[in-house]
Amino acid sequence: MTVSPRLLSLLGLVLVVSLGINLFLGGLMLGRDFGGGLPVRPGLAGGGMRAALEQLLKELPPDDRAIMRDAFDGHRADIVDRVQALRQARQQVARLLKAASFDTAAATAAMQTVRERTGALQQAMQAVVLQTAPLLSQAGRQTLAAPRWQRP
Numbered sequence: 011m012t013v014s015p016r017l018l019s020l021l022g023l024v025l026v027v028s029l030g031i032n033l034f035l036g037g038l039m040l041g042r043d044f045g046g047g048l049p050v051r052p053g054l055a056g057g058g059m060r061a062a063l064e065q066l067l068k069e070l071p072p073d074d075r076a077i078m079r080d081a082f083d084g085h086r087a088d089i090v091d092r093v094q095a096l097r098q099a100r101q102q103v104a105r106l107l108k109a110a111s112f113d114t115a116a117a118t119a120a121m122q123t124v125r126e127r128t129g130a131l132q133q134a135m136q137a138v139v140l141q142t143a144p145l146l147s148q149a150g151r152q153t154l155a156a157p158r159w160q161r162p
Contacts, residue, residue, distance in 0.1 A: 066154070074150030081142040089134050096127040 063082065067075050082089070103124060106117045143151055 069153050070150050071147055071153075074146045074153070077145045078142055078150075078154075081138050085134060085138050089131070092127065092131040092134050096124065096131055099123040099127045
């Protein structure tokens with residue numbers, strides 16, 4: 011069976027569009043999953059992460075809430091920088107996917123950058139947890155753990 015060049019071109023376009031949709035949905039899911047993220051203060055980037063942190067802070071016992079807020083405040087600049095770097099990397103992937111001609115090597119490198127920056131953000135967030143956990147009450151640690159570390 012012979013496949014026409016037109017059909018191959020159409021299939022390639024469908025695959026690129028599918029990849030773009032998957033990256034977009036993956037980004038949305040990552041944003042939701044990193045929901046213990048940014049300090050809640052006016053002017054910070056993060057959207058869903060800020061809302062998730064605010065929800066976490068509301069659930070913590072009052073003494074633990076102050077400890078956790080202070081810890082995030084102490085790392086705010088670093089976390090915001092990492093969120094912005096990740097956002098820029100995702101925007102680069104989007105630009106490459108939208109380009110008139112697709113550059114596989116550039117897209118591969120851009121996606122690697124997204125993975126690296128996602129890891130760097132996770133590392134910063136986990137550093138706050140490690141710094142804070144010994145200072146929290148057992149009830150506070152249980153509140154912190156329940157929705158964030160027990161996902162399958």
